[in-house]
Amino acid sequence: MGTVHAKIPNETPSNVSSFAKQTGLHEESQKEPEVKEVDLERVRVRVDKINVDGLGRTKDDIVEDCIQELFKAKDFKEVLLQSLSTRTKLEELGCFKNIGVYIDTSKGPNASPDGLEVTFDVKEFKRVTGGISTQVGNNEGSVLVGMRAPNIFGRGEKVQVEYSHGSKKTSNFNLAFIKPFRGKHRPMLKTSVFQAHSEWPSSGYKQLERGLLLDIGFNSGSLFKHNLQWEGAVRDLSTLTRSASFDVREQSGASLKSSIKHILTVDFRDEPIFPSTGSIVQLTSELAGLGGDIGFLKNEIFFQDNYSLFEDIVIQTSLMAGYISPTNNDKKVTIADRCFIGGPLSIRGFQARGVGPHVDGDSLGSSSYWAAGLHLFTPLPFRPGRGGFGDLFRTHFFVNAGNVGDFSLEKTSKSDIVQVLKENMRISYGLGVALKLGNMARLEVNYCFPYRFEKGDQTHPGVQFGIGVQFL
Structure with a gap:
């Protein structure tokens, strides 16, 4: 942590006047307060x-x-x-x-x-609280209505009911019970019953999901956070329009998914939205097939590193990658589980899920992907509103690259995998303005230039809006 110093005046300026009056001193005899530098470690x-x-x-x-x-x-x-x-x-x-x-x-x-x-x-907190608020995520804004009963047994137990409706016709209902436990690892148990409805126009389908989620969270260190989850859900997938491709139609119907997931998050950043230093690593592993007719192993990684060049001028590098493979020939992997990239939250300059194979205009996803970004964040020119509203904005310059592939790790050599991901690499660049929304999300308005793309990709040159919690 280094040495921490504190400057402690003998008398603070606000107290000098009253101090002089109490002691009978005249204004001529008042002196500037002496300042002492103190090493707090000593x-x-x-x-x-x-x-x-x-x-x-x-x-x-x-x-x-x-x-x-x-x-x-x-x-x-x-x-x-x-x-x-x-x-x-x-x-x-x-x-x-x-x-x-x-x-x-x-x-x-x-x-x-x-x-x-x-x-x-x-x-x-009061015994029962509630209200209406807004939330941001996945390039979508939602209205959230919730009611909570915090600390119901006196040890942090909480019951909450939430319903949200998004701007892209998504809706979610969640009834959860949360219980923290004692111990240095700060374990916490969360059980919830949920229903989620989502629409994916870029892939031509919609999905209704009902299920149960069990989540155990704990810390293995001050900055190492783990989440162990089990999810059991019945999913009903259907076409969004009559013009949906045959590949989407043949996957329509109900399915049962039972999976376990482990999420490891290591966050060394000084702040989540506009960090000036530090890095974050998030590893996600999911195994489906413990019952039901869905079976796969999916691994994903997200990495971000920040380096401050000068005051408020930050270079940021980021990387995300993922791979999914079926675990049993008797079980299936649907379009809802496959890998997608493209859009303002990943490779800018492309439409949402715009990178990769398309059939009749529908993005079908792939078994693997990777995407990388190089960013430069600077203050607004001439620093308007410095020290106040202007500090919520950053000028943003970026270069994004990435690719998707459909192959099996068991049948493909490492050199072939690298070649597949490299030979059809997509590249885009651009500039824009980023706005900090609270301490949880940010808004980006960028002018994008798709530089390298394939024939089947859906690009988005020009102005592109993005709003979310985690960007590439």
Whole structure:
């Protein structure tokens, strides 16, 4: 972490006037406050007492599990860092909507000379909350109506019901129960019953999915997050229009999918939307075929690295790749499970799912894909609104490349795989403006130039809008 320094004035400027009046000093004798530079690592302290004010129905044991690491701090820097970490743990419980942190010297007959007293001022959620909001994802905006019953048993348990309707005729219903557990790995259990309806005009089909999801999340390190999931769903796939291709029509009908999935996320970025440094790696593995008539093994990777050249000028590199293969000849892989690329969230300058084989205008997907991006983010020219609204914008220059393929790893040598992915590589470039939406998503308006593409691809030259959580 390096050495942390703090500049501490003898008297703050706002207190100088009142201090002079109290002591009878004249304005002529007032001097600029002296500033001392303090190495916080050299300030040896100990935490004597931790107070958590505002607890009502929340049980003590779940709170104690979150704050116990704070007692191990040995200097003031550790106290600050552990206080922030403790606040994050309390927020993750889902019991409190406001958490304030206050640090003061210890008081009382048993206080040690270098002792500190840390107070967390919390405010619990009401027993039932709800409302209407908007959310962003997959280049689509949605209206979300939800109701939640947080902290129902006093240890962070939560029941929530949500319904969303998207701008692209998608709709989702979800009834979930969430339960956090004690322990340094911060385990959390989530079970949900869901129904999801989605339409994919670029592939000529729509799908109605009803099922059950079981998710166990935990951390194996401070930045290593794991999710183990089991999903069982009945899926009804049907054509979107009468002109849908025969390849889509023959996959229509009901199917049963039962799969297990592991998601590993390692995030070292300083912030998720416009990071200036750090990297993120996300590995996803899914095995379907534990019952039902769908069977496949699918592996995907997403990588992003950021490097700051100068103040607010950042170079970003990104890579995403995936591969799916059938696991049993008696089970099938439908178009809903195959790999697609193209669109404002992946290879810009192409339509959504516009890269790869098309039959009668429908994108059928492939068994594998890769896509890479090189980006340059800079502030707006002349820095309008600096320090305020203008900091939400970035100028964006990019080059994207990628490809899709249909082959089997068992029957293809490594050199042939590289050749297949390389020989039909698509390339696009462009520039635009990116806007930060809260701390969860961003909006991009780019002018795109498809540079290299194949005959069957569907390109999108000119202005292209993209809105989402994770971009290439």
